Amino acid sequence: MLNIGILVGSLRKESYNMKIAKYIVDKYPEKANFEIVEIRDFPLFNSDLEEDVPESVLRAKSIIKDKDGIIIVSPEYNHSIPGVLKNALDWFSRGEYVMMRKPYMIMGASMGSIGTARMQGHLRQVLNSPSFKMYSISENEFLYASIQKNIDEKGKLTNERTIAKLDKKIDDFLKFTKVVKEEL
Numbered sequence: 069m070l071n072i073g074i075l076v077g078s079l080r081k082e083s084y085n086m087k088i089a090k091y092i093v094d095k096y097p098e099k100a101n102f103e104i105v106e107i108r109d110f111p112l113f114n115s116d117l118e119e120d121v122p123e124s125v126l127r128a129k130s131i132i133k134d135k136d137g138i139i140i141v142s143p144e145y146n147h148s149i150p151g152v153l154k155n156a157l158d159w160f161s162r163g164e165y166v167m168m169r170k171p172y173m174i175m176g177a178s179m180g181s182i183g184t185a186r187m188q189g190h191l192r193q194v195l196n197s198p199s200f201k202m203y204s205i206s207e208n209e210f211l212y213a214s215i216q217k218n219i220d221e222k223g224k225l226t227n228e229r230t231i232a233k234l235d236k237k238i239d240d241f242l243k244f245t246k247v248v249k250e251e252l
């Protein structure tokens with residue numbers, strides 16, 4: 069079975085994006101081993117700290133290293149990548165390149181109508197950079213607009229069409245990940 073790491077770009081207790089990440093972990097255990105990788109305790113990146121890399125960063129990197137693919141679920145902040153996620157990626161871009169050449173899918177939920185499209189574009193640019201060189205096809209993306217209308221208080225998605233679309237996105241991403249793992 070494939071091992072997939074999930075990074076979440078919001079630390080908010082009631083984060084919609086974290087709810088979606090947990091929904092994926094709970095809903096698809098028979099499809100792959102999904103694991104949310106904690107980035108909450110990462111300090112702000114500073115090259116001076118690289119002499120003694122913080123434990124929280126080392127722990128996350130060792131988990132990511134063993135993953136076959138990565139899903140990033142993140143809000144959009146001011147038309148771009150939330151600082152907490154960009155900070156984690158900056159840490160992952162140093163020392164051992166644990167994200168290198170892995171397949172990825174970007175997902176994002178927002179309360180507005182554009183559903184994190186601008187953040188996703190910026191994130192793809194980062195994941196194409198030399199310390200990442202990650203793999204993706206155009207289908208490996210999922211945007212949730214108006215998420216507050218499509219999720220209940222327990223974090224369950226409520227819109228049947230959205231759920232069917234998510235099922236397919238996960239299947240397609242896992243197929244892609246398998247091909248990359250076997251062929252590249």
Ligand SMILES: Cc1cc2nc3c(=O)[nH]c(=O)nc-3n(C[C@H](O)[C@H](O)[C@H](O)COP(=O)(O)O)c2cc1C
Binds near residue numbers: 080085144145178179
């Ligand atoms: C600092 C900040 C900037 C935001 N900028 C955007 C934005 O550019 N586009 C957008 O669609 N929503 C924006 N939002 C609203 C978020 O979509 C909304 O707060 C969302 O619920 C955050 O995700 P979360 O629930 O996972 O924390 C912003 C929210 C914050 C706190």
